[in-house]
Amino acid sequence: MSTTEDRYHWRLEDIFSTEEAWEERFKEIEPVLTALVAYRGNVAESGETLLEVLRTQDKLGELLEPVVVYAKMRLDEDNRDTLRQQRFDRALALATRVESETAFILPEILEVPTDTIERYLREVPELRLYERYLNVLLRRKAHILSADEERILALAGEVAESPDRIFSMLNDADLTFPEVTDSQGRSLPLTKGSYTQLLESNDRTLRQHAFETLYATYNRLRNTLGATLGAEVRKNLFFSRARHYPSARQAALDANEIPESVYDNLVTSVRSHLDLLHRYVALRKRALGLDQLHMYDLYVPILQTEQEQIPYERAVQIVKEGLWPLGEEYLRRLDKGLHDRWVDVYEKPGKTSGAYSWGAYGTHPYVLMNYQGNLDSVFTIAHEMGHAMHTLLSGERQPYVYSHYVIFVAEVASTVNESLLIQEMLDQTQEKKRRQTLLNHYLESFRGTLFRQTMFAEFEAWVHAQAEAGNPPSPEEMSRFYLQLNRDYFGPEVEVDRPIGLEWARIPHFYMNFYVYQYATSFAAATTLAQRIRKDPRNQAPAYLEFLSSGSSKPPLQLLSEAGVDLRTPAPIEEALTFFGELLDEMEQLITDM
Secondary structure, eight states: OOTTSGGGSOOGGGTOSSHHHHHHHHHHHHHHHHHHHTTTTOTTSSHHHHHHHHHHHHHHHHHHHHHHHHHHHHHHHOTTOHHHHHHHHHHHHHHHHHHHHTTTHHHHHHHSOHHHHHHHHHHOGGGGGGHHHHHHHHHTGGGOOOHHHHHHHHHTHHHHTHHHHHHHIIIIIIOOOOOEEOTTSOEEOOOHHHHHHHHTOSOHHHHHHHHHHHHHHHHHTHHHHHHHHHHHHHHHHHHHHHTTOSOHHHHHHHTTTOOHHHHHHHHHHHHTTHHHHHHHHHHHHHHHTOSSEEGGGSSSOSSOOOOOOOOHHHHHHHHHHHTGGGOHHHHHHHHHHHHTTOEEOSOOTTOOOSOEEEOOTTSOOEEEOOOOSSHHHHHHHHHHHHHHHHHHHHHHHSOGGGOSOOHHHHHHHHHHHHHHHHHHHHHTOOOHHHHHHHHHHHHHHIIIIIIHHHHHHHHHHHHHHHHHTTOOOOHHHHHHHHHHHHHHHHOTTEEOOGGGGGGGGGOGGGGSSSOTHHHHHHHHHHHHHHHHHHHOHHHHHHHHHHHHTOTTSSOHHHHHHHHTOOTTSSHHHHHHHHHHHHHHHHHHHHHHHO
């Protein structure tokens, strides 16, 4: 098998068949933008005019979106390629121009009295499609500025992308690592893609060398990376203050209609159950037979077995078998995506690290992976295809204006798939070692998502709060705080090695403006949903599939509540942590029986 075969490489030609087609679309945007700008000063002079403006705005978005998506995904194939960099820069510049030149629309709508908007909705039936869109705008009226001010903020958009772009170029294109050696003195390559795999090795010397080498490399760039993250924080503060929010966190959450109490409920609930995580790492220490448990011992499977290598084709089949409760139609669409070149599978030089799902309205979604052939990679397929199916179903069911689900619900679809898969795999085996392996993976999912992402959320909130108080932290201060967070979360059974204090320097999600907490809230919601779907697929799966098809047509907390979980309360977090405790009970018993 060759990993370079076309079937393992996504087919971006489904968006644009040729580079010339991309250029043609690029040119098509200009007349639509000109037509939209012509409404300046008259956006809401009547209900009919407002409808024309909103329809033209949607058309412009439908034209622009694939231009940006295609350019970015071509760059993600090889970040070293200057032509790809230039194409994406052009797409980004065009997107910024569109945003700046159409920035007058929202302020002009908000200048109209609310009762006039309500009258327009009564008088123009076609305008009712945009009723939720208009209501969301009216709710945020205090944070929408004048047309000229909105244009200035939009013009700053391209500059505002700089911290993330610089981090990505440094982290994905320029940063390389020395080789590492195992206990036999053999050299192995270290990459961001292979790092986690090396930490799962049974060879402790290799794990330690990988850990120390990776962070030694980041340590040499700590001042640059500290300045880059600091620029990201200052950007978030600038936009939140410009829009009259008291904090960057409130601004970020309000964009998704999420109250800050949801964030606080998460941190408080997880903090109050850290004893469970302390129990888990104590079990890990005992099971591995270690006098000291170090940070580089946290990923190795508790059961010391030969690392299972799972071919990609087998991984795809495992995923499909695990998602049976979602029904035949879901599985048929999933299978098409996995076999019709929606996925870019293997790691390559210059390719963007990690995994994601993305797409443009009117085309099918895509998935970027760096498949490593281990159990984690199998779950990554389930995870990213959960995103892809969410995108596909919402795009098919919803008009453009409501087709893009908000970040807060995005991780629910991906994590439901993971939870369904692991529970199915557990149901299919009673063999103790196999159950131990699967339980180890499930417990690690809890640790890596519910606990770790909440820790990330604490760090992100602290960095912004320090900057808002006029004390932006230095790289050394960030490392000290991050080190203490690790000590709090992992407890006395772990030797919290000092290099882990630099982990903040390599987390791309810190450039996504309060994204990480949503992994944890989504994990809790998904755990509850998956258990209900498995117990009663006939009645529970339809409500969940309706959620996947709803885009942003309702507030995200309402969509989740209708699907069966209410994140306005701590209950889903508490339920998930209780389930973690039950899994831990079984794992402790299995270890005792060995």
